[in-house]
Amino acid sequence: ARGVTVHLRDHDPEQARTAAVLGAGTDEEPEGPVDLVIVAVPPAHVAAGLADAMRRGLGRGYLDVASVKGGPRRELEALGLDPAHLSRYIGTHPMSGREKSGPLAATGDLFEGRPWVLTPTRDTDTEVLNLALELVSHCRAVPVVMDADGHDRAVALVSHMPHLVSNLVAARLEHAEEAAVRLCGQGIRDVTRIAASDPGMWIDILSANPGPVADLLSEVATDLDETVRALRALQSSDEAKRREGVHGIQDVLRRGNAGQVRVPGKHGSAPRAYETVAVLISDQPGQLARIFADAGMAGVNIEDVRIEHATGQQAGLVQLMVEQKAAPVLSAALRERGWTIRQ
Numbered sequence: 001a002r003g004v005t006v007h008l009r010d011h012d013p014e015q016a017r018t019a020a021v022l023g024a025g026t027d028e029e030p031e032g033p034v035d036l037v038i039v040a041v042p043p044a045h046v047a048a049g050l051a052d053a054m055r056r057g058l059g060r061g062y063l064d065v066a067s068v069k070g071g072p073r074r075e076l077e078a079l080g081l082d083p084a085h086l087s088r089y090i091g092t093h094p095m096s097g098r099e100k101s102g103p104l105a106a107t108g109d110l111f112e113g114r115p116w117v118l119t120p121t122r123d124t125d126t127e128v129l130n131l132a133l134e135l136v137s138h139c140r141a142v143p144v145v146m147d148a149d150g151h152d153r154a155v156a157l158v159s160h161m162p163h164l165v166s167n168l169v170a171a172r173l174e175h176a177e178e179a180a181v182r183l184c185g186q187g188i189r190d191v192t193r194i195a196a197s198d199p200g201m202w203i204d205i206l207s208a209n210p211g212p213v214a215d216l217l218s219e220v221a222t223d224l225d226e227t228v229r230a231l232r233a234l235q236s237s238d239e240a241k242r243r244e245g246v247h248g249i250q251d252v253l254r255r256g257n258a259g260q261v262r263v264p265g266k267h268g269s270a271p272r273a274y275e276t277v278a279v280l281i282s283d284q285p286g287q288l289a290r291i292f293a294d295a296g297m298a299g300v301n302i303e304d305v306r307i308e309h310a311t312g313q314q315a316g317l318v319q320l321m322v323e324q325k326a327a328p329v330l331s332a333a334l335r336e337r338g339w340t341i342r343q
């Protein structure tokens with residue numbers, strides 16, 4: 001979309017072909033070295049993939065997008081490459097992804113407005129840093145410079161520990177009664193979405209960052225113990241104990257609120273208050289595309305979107321987040337085109 005020629009290569013040629021058909025580039029080999037080689041393979045294969053590309057002189061610059069940065073760099077350094085090769089490498093990590101794998105899960109706007117971490121060292125060639133910055137800019141992401149180990153500590157907090165917590169919550173459902181599971185609403189969908197991710201990829205990620213994640217999970221475990229104690233106190237027949245329990249729970253909820261407001265909004269700044277227009281859709285192909293097209297015809301920009309599926313029903317609720325003044329315009333336009341709007 002930005003006029004850059006992209007050559008795709010995968011150890012499974014079928015994946016590269018599918019990505020090419022979807023418009024991600026061409027699966028034909030380049031005629032000579034490319035400007036930038038991007039290695040986007042599971043973390044455990046990153047160092048070998050980079051070293052192989054460097055030895056074959058496939059590009060002027062090399063980067064990877066793995067979710068961990070310290071391990072792949074150290075593995076690459078241990079492979080005994082020429083230092084001139086190493087200076088042409090920069091480790092990066094776009095802070096956006098999907099719980100599904102492969103080209104069919106890809107979307108063109110995945111990185112828009114998201115942080116994209118770059119981990120240059122003193123030896124990184126300026127031209128390579130600039131190529132990486134150009135890539136981030138093409139993807140409309142926001143560059144953030146960090147050192148590799150600082151990055152790994154940060155993502156332990158904002159990505160790796162939450163991933164495990166999501167799995168732990170989802171694991172409670174494995175043998176739960178069907179009568180309970182059918183009641184799943186949006187809250188548990190939000191909390192467990194990422195638990196659908198590829199376990200192989202996550203074993204690689206967690207194996208490369210076990211210490212910081214274990215430290216954080218141990219803090220969560222302490223909080224859990226205190227929360228369980230507070231809940232047990234709420235069951236007590238002693239009034240003073242029950243009050244203690246209420247304080248304990250209030251404390252957890254207050255601390256949760258205080259942490260949640262620190263989560264940045266879509267464009268990296270404080271979350272913005274959008275108005276929600278909720279539209280009822282039937283479970284048929286093309287419904288979402290029609291809503292988006294109708295919103296576009298009404299001149300309304302959709303800032304965010306959420307979909308709630310009702311269990312066991314052929315219908316769902318699409319929540320369109322728009323600027324406050326655009327909400328009445330969108331509601332009226334969609335009603336006029338036959339959509340049912342939920343207040």
Ligand SMILES: NC(=O)c1ccc[n+]([C@@H]2O[C@H](COP(=O)([O-])OP(=O)(O)OC[C@H]3O[C@@H](n4cnc5c(N)ncnc54)[C@H](O)[C@@H]3O)[C@@H](O)[C@H]2O)c1
Nearest residue numbers: 010011015040041042043045065066067096097098101102
């Ligand atoms: N999915 C996310 O949420 C996310 C977000 C940011 C970064 N990342 C990182 O991006 C990288 C790729 O993840 P993904 O989600 O795109 O995975 P994916 O499974 O969608 O794609 C990985 C591709 O690599 C191919 N592959 C595997 N081993 C290979 C090898 N040795 N040589 C060549 N190709 C090989 C696979 O066939 C597959 O097509 C990982 O390092 C991951 O940590 C993922």
Ligand SMILES: O=C(O)C(=O)C[C@]1(C(=O)O)C=C[C@@H](O)C=C1
Nearest residue numbers: 067094095096097098099159194
């Ligand atoms: O939202 C998702 O599905 C993700 O995969 C997101 C997520 C994250 O934790 O933020 C997961 C791992 C990647 O390294 C980067 C992004």
